[in-house]
Amino acid sequence: EVQLVxxxxxxxxxxxxxxxxxxxxxxxxxxxAMHWVxxxxxxxxxxxxxxxxxxxxxxxADSVKGRITISRDNAKNSLYLQMHNLRVEDTALYxxxxxxxxxxxxxxxxxxxxxxxxxxxx
Amino acid sequence: EIVMxxxxxxxxxxxxxxxxxxxxxxxxxxxxLAWYQQKPGQAPRLLIYGASTRATGIPARFSGSGxxxxxxxxxxxxxxxxxxVYYCQQYNNWPSTFGQGTKVEIK
Numbered sequence: 144e145v146q147l148v149x150x151x152x153x154x155x156x157x158x159x160x161x162x163x164x165x166x167x168x169x170x171x172x173x174x175x176a177m178h179w180v181x182x183x184x185x186x187x188x189x190x191x192x193x194x195x196x197x198x199x200x201x202x203x204a205d206s207v208k209g210r211i212t213i214s215r216d217n218a219k220n221s222l223y224l225q226m227h228n229l230r231v232e233d234t235a236l237y238x239x240x241x242x243x244x245x246x247x248x249x250x251x252x253x254x255x256x257x258x259x260x261x262x263x264x265x
Numbered sequence: 266e267i268v269m270x271x272x273x274x275x276x277x278x279x280x281x282x283x284x285x286x287x288x289x290x291x292x293x294x295x296x297x298l299a300w301y302q303q304k305p306g307q308a309p310r311l312l313i314y315g316a317s318t319r320a321t322g323i324p325a326r327f328s329g330s331g332x333x334x335x336x337x338x339x340x341x342x343x344x345x346x347x348x349x350v351y352y353c354q355q356y357n358n359w360p361s362t363f364g365q366g367t368k369v370e371i372k
Contacts, residue, residue: 188301188309188352188363204360205266238308250356251299253320255308 145169145254147239152259155229163259165222165239173197173217176242178252179224181235181261191237192224195248207233229263236260267291267355271364277372284340286367288353293333297357300329300338303366304349312351313338343369 151163165177178193192213193202201213212225222239237259240252268291278284288298296316301309311320313329316336326341340347348371353364 187365188354190354190361190363202359243311243314250359250361251297251311251314251354252309253311255310257308 145241147241147254147256149237149239149256149259152237152261154262154264156265157229157231157263159229160225160227161229161261163224163226163237163239163261165256167220167222167239167241170241171245172215172220174245176248177215177222178240178242178250179213179222180238180240180252180255181233182238182258183232183235186235189235190250193242193248193250194222196246200248226261229261231263234261234263266360267294267358267362269353269355269362269364271351271353271367273367274365275368275370277370278343279372280343280345282343282372284338284343284347284369286338286340286351286353286369288331288336288338288364290334290336290355292358294355294357296332297355298329298331298336299354299356300327301352301354302347302349303352309352340369 146168148166179191194213210228214223239256241254243253270289272287298316300313303309317329328339350366350368
């Protein structure tokens with residue numbers, strides 16, 4: 144059974160940093176692209192960042208470019224999102240999501256975690 | 266960025282009824298369109314990809330159609346567990362973008 148478990152969220156002041164993690168199990172993690180998608184409270188979904196299976200490609204939404212770095216450790220079956228200079232508008236539930244096709248860098252998602260909440264407030 | 270516009274914002278349907286949800290893209294996304302269902306307090310669930318292919322385990326009452334800029338998700342014979350928010354997503358162009366969602370509620 145595929146499982147994605149996010150952690151690392153919390154309350155942080157504007158301008159501070161936070162690192163999110165996603166622990167994956169139930170599939171061969173190193174063969175699939177992975178993404179982060181966020182959802183502000185009561186709002187819709189926003190794709191944030193993606194990374195290919197071999198770390199050869201990374202992409203970011205304009206809203207976070209320059210402030211966020213996605214990475215992965217295939218040996219640890221883990222995905223990360225390092226966030227710097229956080230803003231109030233970054234407040235959201237951050238989901239880790241798996242791409243469905245082995246070896247392909249696609250941007251839709253067949254499995255999602257339950258999310259980790261990031262609250263940016265002074 | 267491609268803007269995805271869903272309509273209506275809210276759809277009231279009786280159990281056993283049929284729901285037709287629309288999604289329009291601001292430019293062609295070919296057939297690179299996915300639909301997700303999200304229930305309160307839960308993560309989204311993939312229903313449809315490639316505009317019309319049901320994801321694994323998705324019941325046949327869910328069907329998708331369309332290509333280019335106009336897409337439809339149809340839920341025939343709504344069950345109690347189908348009342349939720351539905352999102353479309355284009356993955357043809359960077360950045361991938363979602364519609365604002367359609368809430369399907371009980372009439």
